[in-house]
Amino acid sequence: MARVNELKRQLKPGQVYRREDLTPYSNAVDRHLAQLVRDGTLQKLAQGLYYFPKKTAFGTPPPNDETLVRSFLKDKRFLLTSPNSYNTLGVGTTQLYNKRVVYNLKRHEEVTLNGKTFFFHKTPYFPKKATPEFLLVDLVNNLDSLAEEREQILKNILAKAKTMNLAKLEHAVDEYGHSKTKKLFRPVLAEMKKTRHAQ
Incomplete structure (x- = not known):
């Protein structure tokens, strides 16, 4: 005892x-x-x-996802996000997904923790924080796997890109974009540079 x-x-x-x-x-x-x-x-x-568990006046809340993932990975270097985050960009994505994505340096697998499914993607390339520029690039990377109207969303993405900070978007494309994603953004970035130089 x-x-x-x-x-x-x-x-x-x-x-x-x-x-x-x-x-x-x-x-x-x-x-x-x-x-x-x-x-x-x-x-x-x-x-x-x-x-x-941490007991509160409202009962015993479950562990938050960040704490769960940090303990599971034994590492604080990860980015926890969800396809639902794309809906904040205003490019027409509306689906809600019960999916948590963890970009990390160690594991590449699907794991259930406390009844929740986490998709661990092993990659050396992810930011500390999911910025709008990163989310836009990540959305293009993953668009084929989402239940969205692809052609219309792509048009909206390219229009959205032109309203963003050029340096931040270019960095996100270079660092986190798949080859197809880089190809898609290349003419948009070139047009943005041309417009900026003309001003």
Whole structure:
């Protein structure tokens, strides 16, 4: 019992832990984790992944996606986004997707964590934050996989691109665009440069 209490003392409300994070505090970590799950102290989210709930006046909220992904990857270098983010661009995308995309340096797989599906895409190229320029490029990268009216959306994308900051858009295209995406944006960027020089 003393070892279980020692393990409990290491836990912070609202945090997600991997099994190996807790092994230094237990001489029988699997047995102790099973015990803490049984008594409701911990929630098991996936194989080897546990959540210490933070109790509030409104009950026990689930871990937020950022905390979940950070613990799963054992890395804070990732970008968590969703196709729903494209709807903020105002280019005509309207679908809602129950899909979370994680650009990261380590994993390329589909994983269910706490009942949610995350699509991990391993790539060295992603920004710290999903800027409008990145989202526009990312939308073109992924347009074929979305349930949208492709031709009309593409027209809207090219019109939207012309209203954006040239340097930021050019950087996003160069850094994050697939080859087809770069080809699509090339004439638009050239036109934007020409217009800027003419002013």
